[in-house]
Amino acid sequence: MTAQALLAAGPAAAESERRGWIESPIFLKVAAGIVLLLAWEGVVRALAPGYVAKPSGIARVFFTVVTDTRFLAAAGATLWAVVQGLFISLIAGTAVGIVMGRVSVIEHGLRYYVNSLFATPMVAILRLLSLWFGYSADARLAVVVFAAFFSITINACDGARSVPLDYLEVAHSFRARPLSTMLDVVLPSSLPYLFAGMRLAAGRALIGAVVAEFFVSIPGLGYFILYNSRTFKHNEAFVAVIALVAAGVGFEVLVKWLTRRYLPWSRRD
Numbered sequence: 001m002t003a004q005a006l007l008a009a010g011p012a013a014a015e016s017e018r019r020g021w022i023e024s025p026i027f028l029k030v031a032a033g034i035v036l037l038l039a040w041e042g043v044v045r046a047l048a049p050g051y052v053a054k055p056s057g058i059a060r061v062f063f064t065v066v067t068d069t070r071f072l073a074a075a076g077a078t079l080w081a082v083v084q085g086l087f088i089s090l091i092a093g094t095a096v097g098i099v100m101g102r103v104s105v106i107e108h109g110l111r112y113y114v115n116s117l118f119a120t121p122m123v124a125i126l127r128l129l130s131l132w133f134g135y136s137a138d139a140r141l142a143v144v145v146f147a148a149f150f151s152i153t154i155n156a157c158d159g160a161r162s163v164p165l166d167y168l169e170v171a172h173s174f175r176a177r178p179l180s181t182m183l184d185v186v187l188p189s190s191l192p193y194l195f196a197g198m199r200l201a202a203g204r205a206l207i208g209a210v211v212a213e214f215f216v217s218i219p220g221l222g223y224f225i226l227y228n229s230r231t232f233k234h235n236e237a238f239v240a241v242i243a244l245v246a247a248g249v250g251f252e253v254l255v256k257w258l259t260r261r262y263l264p265w266s267r268r269d
Contacts, residue, residue, distance in 0.1 A: 037055045040054060040055055041054050041055050041056060051232040051234055052234055053234035053235045053237065053238040054235075057234075057235040058235045058238050058239060058242075060235070061235045061236055061239065062239055062242075065236050065239040065240075066239065066243075071224060071239070071240070073219065074219055074220050074221050074223065074224040074240070075221055075240075075243055077137070077218075077219050077220045077221075078209050078210070078213065078220040078221040078222065078244075079247060081137065081140050081141050081144055081209050081220070082144055082202070082205045082206055082209050082247075084141055084144070085141055085144025085145045085147070085148055085205050085208070085209070086144070086148055086198070086201060086202060086205055088145050088149075089144075089145050089148035089149040089151075089152050089201060089205075090152055090194075090198065090201075092149060093148070093149045093150070093151075093152030093153040093156060093197070093201075094153075094156045094187075094194060096110070096114075096153050096156070097152065097153040097154065097155065097156025097157040097159070097160065098156050098157070098159075098160045098182060098186055098187060098190065100114075100153070100156075100157040100160070101156065101157040101158065101159065101160025101161040101186075101190075102160050102161075102182065102186060107157065111157075114150055114153055114154060114157075115150075115154070117146075117150055118150035118151065118154060122143060122146065122147055122204075122207065122208050122211055123211060123215075125143075125146060126139075126143055126211060126212060126215055126216075127215075129142045129143055129146065129212075130212075130215065130216055135216050135217070135218070136216075136218065139212060139216050139218075140208075140209055140212040140213060140216065140218060140220070143208040143209065143211065143212040144205045144208045144209050144212070146208065147201070147204040147205050147207065147208030148201035148202070148204055148205040148208070149201075151197050151200040151201040151204060152194065152197040152198065152201050153197075154197065155193045155194060155196055155197030155200070156190055156193060156194055156197060158193050159189065159190025159191070159192065159193025159194060160186050160190050162189075162190075162193070163185065163186050163189045163190065164189070167185050167189060168181065168185065171184070171185050191262075191263055192259070192263055195255055195258065195259050195263070198255055199251075199252060199255050202248065202251040202252070202255075203248055206244055206247060206248055209221075209222065210222035210225070210244065213226070214226055221240045221243060221244055224237070224240045225237045225240045225241065228240070
């Protein structure tokens with residue numbers, strides 16, 4: 001009976017292992033991606049003109065585009081503007097947000113305007129910024145800062161408001177100065193909110209940079225996409241889209257790694 005049970009359990013265990021592998025998240029993601037790519041390829045070949053981007057065409061031109069110096073210069077210009085804008089927004093937004101979160105008078109005075117500007121479409125403000133800063137890279141940087149600043153400010157404000165009262169009472173009992181309390185207690189306690197704001201701000205900053213390059217026509221991935229689309233080089237244009245997606249995903253992974261590495265107490269996953 002024992003030998004028969006082992007023989008019967010062998011196929012069942014193999015079938016259970018196979019089913020578990022098929023139902024794993026990685027396999028499902030890869031399978032869904034392959035299905036979407038095949039559907040995209042089939043629909044474009046059957047219904048769209050020949051110049052419309054399709055996976056096989058993108059794969060054919062991918063390495064040629066990513067090794068082109070013009071593409072590398074455009075990617076560098078866009079990503080450098082995003083990094084600069086995020087740095088400026090992080091410093092200014094954190095300072096304004098923490099002060100708003102701890103000083104009720106300032107929050108009541110600024111909260112409405114911060115929320116209103118956060119909800120303002122970037123396209124609507126772009127024309128004004130291009131007039132103020134000129135049709136140059138300064139306008140793109142201004143749009144990136146405008147796109148990222150308010151996300152960080154709102155999250156910093158919420159983080160400063162959520163500081164446990166016990167922390168502030170301990171600082172007060174040790175006669176900590178207001179500035180020391182802000183830097184040593186409020187700011188570290190607000191870091192999970194700041195990281196969440198940075199994740200949101202990074203996506204908005206990429207969008208702002210590309211939109212500014214569309215309208216202002218300055219070198220960058222946005223202008224690269226616009227130029228190649230207008231000249232019916234859709235495969236080349238889509239390579240730039242992939243680069244933007246990779247940049248956004250890369251920043252998301254970086255922020256998650258920093259959160260797990262330096263703020264393990266803020267999340268369980």
